[in-house]
Amino acid sequence: MIISACMLGVILGFTFSKTPPKVTKVSLGKMLFFDPILSEDSTISCSSCHKPEFAFADTSAFSKGVHGRLGTRNAPSAMNMSSREAFFWDGRAATLEQQALGPIENPVEMNLPIETALKRLNRNKRYRSLFFTVFKTYPNKQNLTAAIAAFERTLETSATPNDRWLNDEPGGLTDQQVRGRDIFRVKGKCFECHFTPDFTADEFRNIGLFNGKNHNDSGRYLITHNPADIGKMKVPGLRNVAITAPYMHDGSFKTLRQVIDYYDNPHATMPDGINRDSILSQPLHLTEQDKQDLEAFLNSLTDDRFVKK
Numbered sequence: 001m002i003i004s005a006c007m008l009g010v011i012l013g014f015t016f017s018k019t020p021p022k023v024t025k026v027s028l029g030k031m032l033f034f035d036p037i038l039s040e041d042s043t044i045s046c047s048s049c050h051k052p053e054f055a056f057a058d059t060s061a062f063s064k065g066v067h068g069r070l071g072t073r074n075a076p077s078a079m080n081m082s083s084r085e086a087f088f089w090d091g092r093a094a095t096l097e098q099q100a101l102g103p104i105e106n107p108v109e110m111n112l113p114i115e116t117a118l119k120r121l122n123r124n125k126r127y128r129s130l131f132f133t134v135f136k137t138y139p140n141k142q143n144l145t146a147a148i149a150a151f152e153r154t155l156e157t158s159a160t161p162n163d164r165w166l167n168d169e170p171g172g173l174t175d176q177q178v179r180g181r182d183i184f185r186v187k188g189k190c191f192e193c194h195f196t197p198d199f200t201a202d203e204f205r206n207i208g209l210f211n212g213k214n215h216n217d218s219g220r221y222l223i224t225h226n227p228a229d230i231g232k233m234k235v236p237g238l239r240n241v242a243i244t245a246p247y248m249h250d251g252s253f254k255t256l257r258q259v260i261d262y263y264d265n266p267h268a269t270m271p272d273g274i275n276r277d278s279i280l281s282q283p284l285h286l287t288e289q290d291k292q293d294l295e296a297f298l299n300s301l302t303d304d305r306f307v308k309k
Contacts, residue, residue, distance in 0.1 A: 023130050029151030032144070037124070038117050039110035040066045046103065046148070049075040055240035055306060056155060061251025065109040072108070073217070074251035080239045082153040085202045089233045089249045092223050096149035101141075114141055157239055157303035165300075173300055180297025183290050188263070190294075192279050199238035199301070206231040208266045208273030208280060209248060215270070217249060231275050242299045243306050256298055260291050 021027070032038065033046040049063035049071075050056040056078035062070045073089050081087070087099035103109040104117055121127045121139035128138055135143040162181070165172030173181065185191040193205055204220045210231030220229040233249045247253040253262065262269050265283040266276065286294070 023133050025134050025147050025150040026154055027151075028130050028134050029147035029149065031130075032148050033151055037120055037127075038104050038112060040112045044110050046078075049103070049109070050078040053306075055079050055157075055244050055303075057240075057244035059245070061246050063109075065106070066111045069108040069111075073249050074246060076236055077240060077244050078152055079155040079157060080198045080237050082156055083196075083198060084200075084237075086204075086234055090220050090223050091202070091204060091234050096152050097142075097145040100145040100148040100152075114144075118144065157305070159304040160239070160302060161300040162297075174296070176293050176296045177300045178297075180293035180295070180300075183286070183294045184297055187290065188284060188286065188294055189279055190263075193235045194238050200235045203235050204229065204232040205235055205277050205279075206233070206273075206275045207248075207263075208270045208276035209250065209252070210274050211270065211272040212274060213272075215250070215273075219249070228275075231273075238298065239301050240303055240306060242302045256295050257291065260286070260294055264291070 033050075036042045036045040036048075038045065044064075044066055047056075049058050049065075051058060058075040061074055062072065063075045064070060076089070081096060084096075085094070087093040087096065088102065093099040093102060101114060104112050105114060118139050118141065121131070121144070131137070131139045131143060131147075134147070137143065161171060161173050161177065164170065165178075183190075184194075193203060194200055206219070208231075209215050210217065210219070217233075218230050220232040220234075221227070223229075241247075242256060245254055245256070247256070247259050253259045263280070263284065264286045266273065266280045267283070270276075
């Protein structure tokens with residue numbers, strides 16, 4: 001029995017229209033984000049390391065690029081980036097457009113010179129047509145990055161228990177999460193670095209995970225060459241943090257509880273940390289209940305789309 005495309009659509013619950021959906025800069029960027037055409041061997045896409053089901057983060061400490069090459073830093077979430085002022089752990093990109101180029105050209109990620117990527121897109125009849133429809137010109141460096149950045153700017157989340165609590169709406173924080181929020185803001189000192197609606201202000205901090213030996217990623221220093229920046233990394237936002245494990249720039253902590261335990265007493269884990277931020281100079285002395293409450297609050301930052309029903 002031969003099933004037509006329309007009948008198959010009915011069976012699967014899809015609807016078909018004689019008029020194809022209008023292509024936009026965002027929809028074009030989404031296509032590019034999920035298309036491995038932008039990698040050397042056409043096996044890796046942006047979504048390979050920024051998985052939608054994990055808030056566009058990865059589940060591995062270091063993501064695999066072309067030919068199985070491992071990256072050197074944990075892939076952060078690509079969500080809630082529209083208000084950011086710096087990108088990558090070391091802040092080497094100032095815009096989402098600049099950030100979009102990085103993974104494509106990085107030799108251990110997608111390893112494709114931008115000139116080669118543009119030749120591929122221009123040889124592809126579909127992409128040539130789509131780019132011309134959206135930008136009135138064929139693929140080039142500017143409109144390629146503009147499209148990807150446009151899609152990434154749509155990856156915002158605001159439907160969380162914490163957001164509802166702040167807006168006095170039903171389905172907000174539990175009593176335990178309210179206690180955790182108080183710990184986050186005061187006793188835990190988390191709010192010192194994780195503020196603004198996205199829980200980051202794009203500052204660079206050294207939390208002590210640099211000792212020049214087994215933890216030797218100099219971070220921001222590699223960009224500024226300022227000795228004061230040795231070991232500093234961009235403070236990540238915390239929206240959806242409960243589903244973006246593992247944590248830190250090196251993916252060294254597998255759970256939120258490990259992160260909380262570390263911040264409670266960083267010196268116990270990394271006694272030889274160099275250039276550690278003064279905020280972390282003394283243990284926090286969190287109780288077991290404090291830690292459970294704080295973790296409950298961090299779970300309240302998860303958008304509804306990621307909560308299993």
